[in-house]
Amino acid sequence: MLTEARARTPWLREGACVPQQQVVRDFGKSRAKALRDIKAGLPIRQRAGMPKCKRKREALPTLEYTRRGFRLKAGRLHLAGGIVVRPVWSRELPKTPSSVRVYRDAVGHWWASFVVPAVIEQLPATGRVIGIDWGVGQTATTTSDDHDLPHPQHGRTAAQKLARYQRMMARRKPKRGQAASNGYREAKRHAAKLHKKIARQRQDTARKWAKKVVRGHDALAVEDFRPKFLAKSTMARKAADAAIGATKAALVEMARKHGRMVHLVHPAHTTMDCADCGARTKHALPLSERTYMCTACGVSRPRDKNSARVMLVRAGLDPAGADRARPAPPPGGRRREPGIPLASPGGGVKPTDRRRAWRPVPRP
16 A cells, blocks of 8 residues: 555655554554444543544654664664764663654654663662652652652743743634734744743652652552542642642652562542551541541541551551551451451461451440
């Protein structure tokens, strides 16, 4: 199909065939995935949409070269078709790349993204563990006060300048069917540049914090928090500015890079359980209540700090437990999470029925 198209189309014949073949492969994969979702009867919101054609002015150029379509020589990138690029290297490649993607972003900068095998840079053991709870007022609350991540508010700092560029775009927006003016394109470029700056600031903050956490701890108990639901709440803007998803992804990637163990903990009832005795409150705590007080054992601590300790307990990393289990329950029984073993008084792990969500309390 591609050979026939190149034979009858002069402008297509002028380009290299390697990225064109990759475009055809990507189109086939995307269309096959959309057809499989339709055949499986998935809801529309869960389906992968059919690939659509984009206008030349709206589409950002992307070229992907496989192993036979590029080579590296003397710090230069030689692409198929006689193209030679001298990139500004951000770091040395650990191994020989298998493919490269050359693309242009919304700001107008060109990038080369290489695919290389993952390499683990092992760090020395520290013998420490940490629990991490995500939030909006404070992006990350940990069991260690030195590793808490405050809300950076990068988006709020640039909001006034961004609103100015967006008003310029609104005034110069072209009518339907008309080409955009130079003033509109200039305002759009300024807005894209500012968005890119905010994204880089969030990424830099997340990576520096993740590096600090990973260097000081062997195992991490991280809340498997998905902030998508916050987009429909009154905290949508502040939650988006916190970049919880990007920070979590940076933390997991940094831990993988340095060979640390990461436990993703389900966030259900983490604000209701006591990290010391395991008792659970009868009702969900309102967001205005920032102090957790257990009615069973009487412990009192900040709400987010208690949730961070609950992450450690559920991951089996709490130093108070024995054999990666929770401490033995207090007399009279307590509520607990299903499927978490209880430490017996004589040591070892006591098997329990996973189907039971609570232990009955004997009547006096």
